[in-house]
Amino acid sequence: MLDLRSHVSRIVSSANQLVVTPGDFRAPRAADAMAASWRRCMEGYRFDPGAKFRIEAVSDAELKQQRQANDELIHFARPEMDAIFGAVSLSGFSISLGNVDGYIISERANYNPEFYSDVERPGTAWAERSAGTNAIGTCLVERLPVGVYTNDHFFYDFSALSCASAPLFSPDDELIGAINISIRNPELQRETLKVVLGLTSGLADRIGERMFRQAFRRNYILKFATGPVDHGLIAVDDDFQLVGLNHAARAMLSDRVQLARVRSLWAVFERDHRLIDLARLGGAELTLHLQKGGDAITVSLSGPTEVLSAGSRPAASAEPAARPRPTPAPAPVRPSTSLLTLDDCAGSDPRMATNVRFVRRVLGGSLPILLLGETGVGKDAFARAVHEESPRRAAPFVAFNCASVPDTLIDSELFGYGSGAFTGARREGSPGRLVEADGGTLFLDEIGDMPVSQQTRLLHVLESGEVTPLGSGKPRRIDVQVIAATNQNLEAQIARGLFRQDLYYRLAGAVIDIPALRERTDRRELIEAVFASLADGRRLSLAPDALAMLMNHDWPGNVRELRHVLNRAVHVCEGAELTARDIAIRTGARAPSMPAAVAPGPVAAAPGTAVPGTVAPGEEVEAAGSARHAIAAAERDAILATLARCGGNVKAAAVALQLSRATLYRKLQRYQIVH
16 A cells, blocks of 8 residues: 555646546546546545545434435345345445435445444445545446545545445436445455456446336336346337336447437337247347347346236326435335235125135234235235235335245245354344344245245244344344245145144134136126236227137136236237237136126127137137147246256246246156256
8 A cells, every 4th residue: 555645646646647628527438537536636626635534424314314315225225235245255345325415325334343434334425526536426426337446545544445336327317326335454456346346336237227127117128138238228118119228228229329219119129029929938038139230139028017906097107216316305205016905906806805804804913814826816915915904014014935045045034143153144143034024024925835944943933922043042022914825735735744734723823815817706807907007008998809718718827827918919919909819828618617797798700710719610629739739838948948047946947937846846847857
């Protein structure tokens, strides 16, 4: 590390050698970011690199206001900060979140007195105009990722610190802050800081993606997987009209098109009708080509994440969620998730109405609730609706998917762990999901996939009301409403020794059996509600033959499958009326549990012709066999592709395919797939 005199000489010399446009001190190249910042500090802010410096900080009341004004940013950034902090074990390592004015509003640090300094505490001012050259402040000026190594800081007093920051942009591409990783360790090498800068940039990309997907949750989102930029995101509506581009996508496409004037995706990319089917293939990828012989970009497509029930009103538009502002807002606003109410979940189905009446009688206590039902019926939406109507609605709703977490991590993730519990553990430990849900609701999804060893621990917690983190001898008293859900037959699992009978009795305080879509008497209303949400903004009607086809399908994937089918149909429909010819599903006989009173009337057809979506007499067996074969082949291909994408990890593939592990194993055996 340089001494004070050498530090000052280096900064003054480098800053004066930089050639810039008069009055513009921004770096002409990314490599000149440090010299440009030093010149701004000397000529723009009139700082002296050799002067003693005292960091500024706002009061606790002002910090509270800043946090409220940036509540949404903190909400999306904090989980990513926690994940990185738990994975990195460098000494003197901390992660901080700065707002657009350079104030630290959230931080994760190990507070080791040997390395930690309170100059990085929440409320401190790191704008370049306040603290000279530093990662947060310089990143906000240059709007680029910036790494500042020891003596690269303008003020000598910060020379013991190395830091890397990346800018954060709102879904509509406004600068809203910076994410920063600081390391106060004299053994850190400059090359290591480059790795940290890459880590910070990836962290910013993930935070930005979370915000973008929330803002455009009613739309399709294309994510660039390869090409000039691998974190670009584009939101399109049902007609493939552009409704949103993140910062990376705008930067890549700005030289090619005038974004303010271009509305259609096909003005940017060459038209490819395969994209229409991409959403229902479970994360499959497709290569698109930019117009006029441009680059090839591999993209994945995800569909809308909101599902409307009967009685819900479709959203009128897909406006981005409100972005954080640099000035205090009157009150914090959580990102909207348009949660369904219990009445929404019930619709007009008598069984669901009975379920809702029953669950309302048990609200307010701590009686565990067990939700049963096939995949895709909406167990998670029902659980959230229960929480939102309960006296615990102001407390956390914590969801934990027992099938998506590796067996070896369930213990620490669910029950938590103490300081130094195992190699790689966070220095201060982790509370675990049970403690995080204290006072609120813990939703245990896919409970049938929980390993028996962890079932024993969960049973003890439910019986005692206490949780003891791994490596800690101190039990903690908790008060949680437990809602568990499964699509498995738990009684069969008990008989096979895969599920504890005593845990089943403990969880089954109130059992709610959510009917399959084919069993609901309000199926027509549900179909029309989902169709209305997808056709929003278009004058598109549902033809009688299409409604008949949808009513007669048995919907093994339930509401999730219904939405995917209608998504595709709305995309391929070329007229003002969606007909059976636009729908691609296997047809079959009407589900026996479907009362004729709610089914549409018969559709007339010309003599000697078949109604679209049906088969002519004498062709039933052949057509049904062909359809089953095609569906099986498509399912097998999807499983193989997903396994390949997940590196052969069955658990990860099950999550990607939205199946339980048990179901995926059965399909692997059925299709003779070796894994």
